[in-house]
Amino acid sequence: MSGKLVVVGLGPGSPEQVTPEASAAVAAARVFFGYGPYLDRLELRDDQRRVASDNREELSRAKAALKAAAAGEHVCVISGGDPGVFAMAAAVCEAIEDGPGPWREIDLVIVPGVTAMLSVAARSGAPLGHDFCAISLSDNLKPWTVIEQRLRAVATAGLVIALYNPISKARPWQLGTAFAILREVLPWTTPVIFGRAAGRPDERMSVVTLADADAKQADMATCVIIGSAETRVIERPDRAPLVYSPRSIGERR
Amino acid sequence: MSGKLVVVGLGPGSPEQVTPEASAAVAAARVFFGYGPYLDRLELRDDQRRVASDNREELSRAKAALKAAAAGEHVCVISGGDPGVFAMAAAVCEAIEDGPGPWREIDLVIVPGVTAMLSVAARSGAPLGHDFCAISLSDNLKPWTVIEQRLRAVATAGLVIALYNPISKARPWQLGTAFAILREVLPWTTPVIFGRAAGRPDERMSVVTLADADAKQADMATCVIIGSAETRVIERPDRAPLVYSPRSIGERR
Incomplete structure (x- = not known):
């Protein structure tokens, strides 16, 4: 049965x-x-x-x-x-x-x-508006060297990156190291979104530059989205900025 | 106003x-x-x-x-x-x-x-169970050379790939070329899923190997998911096979 x-x-x-x-x-x-x-x-x-x-x-x-x-x-x-x-x-x-x-x-x-990256993206604009990837930062499940290789490969290739499992008590340094690796590849002005509890009453969203991205801003329940070199920020009066990745490459700029 | x-x-x-x-x-x-x-x-x-x-x-x-x-x-x-x-x-x-x-x-x-890749994945097992990316195959919006570079980069890095906009009347050859590029990087036994109208009455799902993947199996409304070298197929009696990407790398095989 x-x-x-x-x-x-x-x-x-x-x-x-x-x-x-x-x-x-x-x-x-x-x-x-x-x-x-x-x-x-x-x-x-x-x-x-x-x-x-x-x-x-x-x-x-x-x-x-x-x-x-x-x-x-x-x-x-x-x-x-x-x-x-x-x-x-x-x-x-x-x-x-x-x-x-x-x-x-x-x-x-x-x-x-x-999934979390879609709700965080929706609350911040359209950061996943073009090619993107989702990577788990947990080195419980794969060697850290693999994570480093993947971060370099996807950032170099121009994909926006959504990081799942960015940090935990047992994994305190990985997110900071990931930002350091990405600063070697991406412009330091690249937008980084920390999104927690998107769509819930305790929602917490923030947008910083890759230069200012600090792992302390994340916890276990945060989804971190790192833009590509194409990702843009639109400032708005009395509203949170919009972060978006243009649908096309090479024709606007 | x-x-x-x-x-x-x-x-x-x-x-x-x-x-x-x-x-x-x-x-x-x-x-x-x-x-x-x-x-x-x-x-x-x-x-x-x-x-x-x-x-x-x-x-x-x-x-x-x-x-x-x-x-x-x-x-x-x-x-x-x-x-x-x-x-x-x-x-x-x-x-x-x-x-x-x-x-x-x-x-x-x-x-x-x-989004489409999530519903196609749900109908076929858990092909997006580990690191993955979503790439639009439309070269209306970016140069084909960029698409080629991205496909090579993400497949080499071991990410599962979900292809959006795989084919249209105006873009007939791109998906076949993408499969040819991926055959240079991935094992020819890598599972490929063609998912159309997942969850709808006219749903059409199929699982083939990368060796057998044929662009003719896709249309504009298809989401194509290409596994990584880790992605596995579980055969089941009287049911469609399950395709999944293990949560961890390096410990099972």
């Missing part, structure tokens, strides 16, 4: 940014696995059960969810943002690949959501 | 993937500017007016919308997917930067949405 596993993205934090598809998936499921603060965003019924786990236990959480689904439960794994961007969908796939055969027979559905 | 301009992302196509925030923004606005097929997705009231324009008229559409907002209208500019990803938000910012001063005083709100 095989149940169902739905991996749901709740978006950046505001209930207004949860899709109807995600809400319906939550309403239909019975057992919920996730990081505690994400589960706290759900209003569950009495017939729905939650199994909270710590932030760094993605793989064991995925396995527990698959085990419950394989036993016939209708299971929901909760992600913030989009589950496919540095989140639970890849952990579930890894667990399936390495797990028992019947896990491949589970009805697996992944429900996309608005 | 200055009105309001809301740039709204309707997501990939399914009404179930339109956020409540986007629906509320549409309900509140009075004049709608957009590409005809996107406007067709709205159910407008009698007191709401639509101004449709062609797909390649982003800048003139943005100017017309700003002009109406500056005249005091409550204006909505409609994008498919997310307005900040190769869509209308950057065009509006460009128009503001080059336009008359009062346009900077307009109350501008950008409402994010689920």
